[in-house]
Amino acid sequence: MYEFLTDKVFLDQLDHLRVKEQFVKITVLSWKEDPIQEIQGKVISGSLNIDGNSSLRRTANLTVFAEEQVNDLTQIDEILSINRKVKLELGIVNTVPSYTYTKTNEHDQTYYYTIDYKKQYGDIIWFPLGTFVMFDPNISHATTGVTITVNLKDKMCLLNGDAGGVIPAAVEFHTKEQENPEGEVYIDNPTIKQIITEVVNHWGEENLDNIIVSDVDERVKQVVSWSGTGPLYKVQLNGDEVYFSIDYYDALERAHGDPSQIQAYESGEEVGFILTDFTYPGELIGDVGMTVTAVLDKIIEILGNYEYFYDVYGRFRFQEIKNYLNTTFTSQQSWDYNHGGAAAADLLQPDLEQDYNIDLSAGMSVYTFNGSDLINSFTNAPLYSNIKNDFVVWGARTDSYGNKFPIRYHLAIDRKPERDVNIGTLTDPNYVYGIHHGISLYTDEFGVVRARTYVVSYPTALDFPRVGNPERVYYDVNNNKYYIWDPQAGTTGDYVGVSEEEITGQTVYTLDWREELYYQGIEAMQTATDRSYYFTELVSELPKIYDLTNQVFKEELINDPSSLDFYFDIIDTTSDVGKYSVDNIGRRGYAVEEDGINCVFEQEVPDVVFIEIGSEDYDYIKDECNKMGQVYSQVKSNIYSLLVMGGWQNSAYQRVCELIYQYTNMNNSITISAIPIYYLEPNTRITITDAGSGIYGDYIIKTISIPLDINGMMNLTASKALQKI
Numbered sequence: 045m046y047e048f049l050t051d052k053v054f055l056d057q058l059d060h061l062r063v064k065e066q067f068v069k070i071t072v073l074s075w076k077e078d079p080i081q082e083i084q085g086k087v088i089s090g091s092l093n094i095d096g097n098s099s100l101r102r103t104a105n106l107t108v109f110a111e112e113q114v115n116d117l118t119q120i121d122e123i124l125s126i127n128r129k130v131k132l133e134l135g136i137v138n139t140v141p142s143y144t145y146t147k148t149n150e151h152d153q154t155y156y157y158t159i160d161y162k163k164q165y166g167d168i169i170w171f172p173l174g175t176f177v178m179f180d181p182n183i184s185h186a187t188t189g190v191t192i193t194v195n196l197k198d199k200m201c202l203l204n205g206d207a208g209g210v211i212p213a214a215v216e217f218h219t220k221e222q223e224n225p226e227g228e229v230y231i232d233n234p235t236i237k238q239i240i241t242e243v244v245n246h247w248g249e250e251n252l253d254n255i256i257v258s259d260v261d262e263r264v265k266q267v268v269s270w271s272g273t274g275p276l277y278k279v280q281l282n283g284d285e286v287y288f289s290i291d292y293y294d295a296l297e298r299a300h301g302d303p304s305q306i307q308a309y310e311s312g313e314e315v316g317f318i319l320t321d322f323t324y325p326g327e328l329i330g331d332v333g334m335t336v337t338a339v340l341d342k343i344i345e346i347l348g349n350y351e352y353f354y355d356v357y358g359r360f361r362f363q364e365i366k367n368y369l370n371t372t373f374t375s376q377q378s379w380d381y382n383h384g385g386a387a388a389a390d391l392l393q394p395d396l397e398q399d400y401n402i403d404l405s406a407g408m409s410v411y412t413f414n415g416s417d418l419i420n421s422f423t424n425a426p427l428y429s430n431i432k433n434d435f436v437v438w439g440a441r442t443d444s445y446g447n448k449f450p451i452r453y454h455l456a457i458d459r460k461p462e463r464d465v466n467i468g469t470l471t472d473p474n475y476v477y478g479i480h481h482g483i484s485l486y487t488d489e490f491g492v493v494r495a496r497t498y499v500v501s502y503p504t505a506l507d508f509p510r511v512g513n514p515e516r517v518y519y520d521v522n523n524n525k526y527y528i529w530d531p532q533a534g535t536t537g538d539y540v541g542v543s544e545e546e547i548t549g550q551t552v553y554t555l556d557w558r559e560e561l562y563y564q565g566i567e568a569m570q571t572a573t574d575r576s577y578y579f580t581e582l583v584s585e586l587p588k589i590y591d592l593t594n595q596v597f598k599e600e601l602i603n604d605p606s607s608l609d610f611y612f613d614i615i616d617t618t619s620d621v622g623k624y625s626v627d628n629i630g631r632r633g634y635a636v637e638e639d640g641i642n643c644v645f646e647q648e649v650p651d652v653v654f655i656e657i658g659s660e661d662y663d664y665i666k667d668e669c670n671k672m673g674q675v676y677s678q679v680k681s682n683i684y685s686l687l688v689m690g691g692w693q694n695s696a697y698q699r700v701c702e703l704i705y706q707y708t709n710m711n712n713s714i715t716i717s718a719i720p721i722y723y724l725e726p727n728t729r730i731t732i733t734d735a736g737s738g739i740y741g742d743y744i745i746k747t748i749s750i751p752l753d754i755n756g757m758m759n760l761t762a763s764k765a766l767q768k769i
Contacts, residue, residue: 046172048165049723057140057161058169059418059721065137066754069170070108073129077175077358080128083108088191090752092132092173096726096745099337100206101353102174102198104132106752107191125178130196131358132173134722134752138162171722173750174198175358177207198354203248203336211247211330217339218328233323235262236343240362248336250360259364260347263668265317267649267691275308276315276683278650286652286677288315314690316652316677319665351727365727409731409742411724413716420717420757424739426710432634433457433624435703437696439641441609451644453696454581454612455704457619458626461560476553477560480567484549485592488514489531494587495562497549498569499526508539515566515583517547555595558612562586577631578612585610605645606693621708634707638699646695652677656684712764713746714739720750720758729765741765 048054068087072080090106140161148154176196184191203209217239222232234242237260244250270276277295279287289295292306299305309315325346330339337352340362344350352362413419434456441451461477482497494515501519502508505527508518512529518539519526526547531537554560565579589608591598601608617625653676655665669676714732724730726745733740743762750758 046170048169051165053143054140054161054165055723057143058136058138059719061136061139063139064754067135067137067168068106068752069133069135070106071131071133073131073175075127075129077129079131087752091756092748092750092752094726094748094750096747099340099352100197100200100204101726102176102196102356104173104176104196104752105193106196107193109189109191129175129177129199131175132196133170134173135168135170138165138167138169172356173722174354174356177201179206199250199358199360200337200354202250203244203340203360205335205337209248209336211334211336211339212332214332215247215330216327217243217330218324218326233321235321236260236324236347237262237322239324239328240340240343243330243336243339244360247330248360254359256359257362259350260362261322263319264322265653265674266320266689267314268316268318268654268687269690269692270309270313270315270686271311271688272683272686273311275310276686278307278309278315279305284675286650286675288654288677288679288683290683314647314649314693315687316650316654318654318687319668366729409729411721411728412731412733413718414731414733418719418721419734420719422717422734422739423715424712425714426712428710430707430709430711431624431629432632432703432707433621433626433629434631434633435700435707436633436635437641437699437703438635438637439643439694439696440639441607441643449609451609451641451696452581452585452611453644453700454578454610455615455700456578456613456626457615457621457624457708458617460614460616461557461564476555477557478554478563480552480554480563482549483552483563483566484517484547486514486528492587493592495552495566495592496528497566499547505539511537512539517542552595556590557614558582558586559590559592559595581610582612585612604647606643606647606695608644611644611697621704624708634703636699636703640694641696641699643693643695645697646693649690651675654679654684654687656681659684709764712743714743714762714764716760716762717757718760720756722750724748724760730762 068090070083070087072083074080088107088109090104092102092104094102138161142161143159144156145159146154146156176198179195179197179201181192181194184193197206201207218233219231220234221229223229237257240257240260241252241255244255245252272290274290275292277289277292279289279295279298281287281298287295287298289298295306296303324343328339328342340352344352347364349365350363351365352360355361435454437453439451440448442448463477464479480497484496485493486496487493496515496517498515499517499519501521503520504522505518505520505525508527512518512527514529514531517526517528526542526544527539528542528547529537530540533540552563554563561576561578562582565575565583568575568579589598589601589610590596615621617627622628651674653665653669653674655662655669655676655678657678657680659665666676666678668674716732724745726748728745729742730745731742742765744765746761746763748758748760750756
């Protein structure tokens, strides 16, 4: 019926018609949505409002002429009454001229084809505006006649409690009773997709044919962790085949005696996936008086980036929002630990181009406003206060013994130290940041290798502080002797004499920009100059993750980044968001501490699905994996039974990525007053190119207000959409 909505050429010509003749058609429906009567040409005024931020997406108000005998809107047998629904359509007289085009066949013969749009689409083009329930009518009698004003809400009012959708008794949606072929009753867990369909159908009384649930899989890959008392050994066999064993010598045999082919996972580590029904994690209970929309909101809290609404055809839709960052199901980030032969110091660095360039849009623009021929006015309001350039995310990591440690991810948009290619060393000069003389390394009381160059002088050793600082060298001027504070000397620590040769130290060529900032700060302590904003945390934390002796990130952290307690990174000013760097706009910090953050980086989960040999689902799951092209491993019950639900890791890194998305744009919000375009929808992407207003780029529609009279202008609000940052 609405085939023209897919014809972009026709719609563009229709939008640009200089003269338009317009009608509004109201089709009165029964409560079961069977058509009763059409009311056309009697609308005096009205407007349609569409809000992309609300599940009650469409609301409208209408004032229409009525028959003289209509005087009691409380009677349910009237055309407009409490037991009626209405379908709104707006019609434009089809004056789009015919379109002629040519085609050439394989014999170079040219044929002319003409599309007669009036013949193809009819005399009037009717745009669907939605199906509504009537609220709060008002009747007015005057010398000019009888008019009725009625407020309309789309069918979400039947789910949110306004006109239905209230749950009368406590209901457990996460479980349901099933009966097997033998007649035995058992408790099963419905999938999230089944729950959505059931709650809208049963408690919202919506027909199953009108319920469309998209982007929610029935089956998913559930992360699993190893819970055995000993290690689980993984062996990568030929091709994609993976073998798991709890016996090291069995694994070694499968690896043909090569221990490098074996990877061990300890208890609590995530080891892979199982294929399972996508059910609600935990309890989903509808209390007395709760609405259907409240249940759906609980589901969205779990899924993340989803929305539900009624479309213009009166169909319920539950789907992923296409134009925003998906905060729940973002793919696990991985980075190249090799960097094509780069210095060892770069091994733990995420690739900025890959890891911080978040794709914020999954779809193309649905409409382009090119120039101002359709647009009456623009308003543009960038929000400067939304820009941040220094992010710190705090959380807490728990080790295998239950001990908690604070964790932190610090990311800044700032200028990094530059590599100095003029310093020649045995290493690749392209990876040298600076040269530092007189560096002395020492091991602190916790076994961490640290550096010191700061020498402080006192008249005699008797003038030294009662408790010294291990990062300083103390000089006795009277006796010309050097001392360091050793926390392990004596019972409570003491000063220990060292030779001048020991404290003179070595020359260090820095291979990582963090290492360069660290040594710059240590040297600045001697001269009482600026030690840089980042030195305070680097002097404490960098030696814990970076081996100053060998100038590499520590191997155990490379192998398991989830065990990190601290990470610091800088997005350099040469990146796309460099205009918001600390140098340009000052330091604008944003710090957050969240209980749910439990690691700096998530552990990389092997992309392998476990299948239990001999299980009743064995053949079915194996076929599933083969159809998906999914790598799987067949394991015995003694291994499968020790796999427990994982996916508990919530990294500070992912949270930092979300903060960058939120706070490196000005939330540019524009308002457009334009000739009405009746097929635009909220939460979709439009492109604007208007030289007069200086507005260029893609925007996400937030709200639309459309007048239902011929002289009105459409008002549209939208926010800036960035593909990458």
